[in-house]
Amino acid sequence: GAVVSQHPSWVICKSGTSVKIECRSLDFQATTMFWYRQFPKQSLMLMATSNEGSKATYEQGVEKDKFLINHASLTLSTLTVTSAHPEDSSFYICSARDRRSSYNSPLHFGNGTRLTVT
């Protein structure tokens, strides 16, 4: 089946530094990927939609200059958390859909990246 891989699975960084998270579709191509954030004991919140070859679309309230998204190829999207602060500590999850699949096909999710900012 379709596999979405995230790297790293966990990362600890110091306040003020930037962290890059990768999301790869391993056996399919995805023109669109989605980035979610999940705080403890809460549901997933969509942050942005990543479009290959164009600018990402951010959800209301998500700072595009803080959460930089690059989708340079059909198999890779990256999320960079710039100038991270402790409140950015969260579980970040990406998802993608095979571009060849029908419009109602399910999205496939990565296993998430746990970011801890100290």
Add this chain to the structure above:
Amino acid sequence: DAKTTQPTSMDCAEGRAANLPCNHSTISGNEYVYWYRQIHSQGPQYIIHGLKNNETNEMASLIITEDRKSSTLILPHATLRDTAVYYCIVRLSPTGTASKLTFGTGTRLQVTL
């Protein structure tokens, strides 16, 4: 996308069927019902989806009422590994685009011995 309502939590004995309800009374004709689950500290896992007919796969069955205002996910023989948060999502899927999924709070299913 239509809003869904699910019970906050449910318990199920191992080996028994787990029936997880979902209410989506404002669903429109071209919206699909999707079910995902999230095991602790992992990404969501796709289970099943349907439009109006009942669906079955190797993981579960999806029963959608005739008026489509509610549905039930059935795990026929629950195991401890089925303990997770189960999300029912109603999603509009316009042709040619990858529409986003909006997650609600889900149902926390606890399978016990």
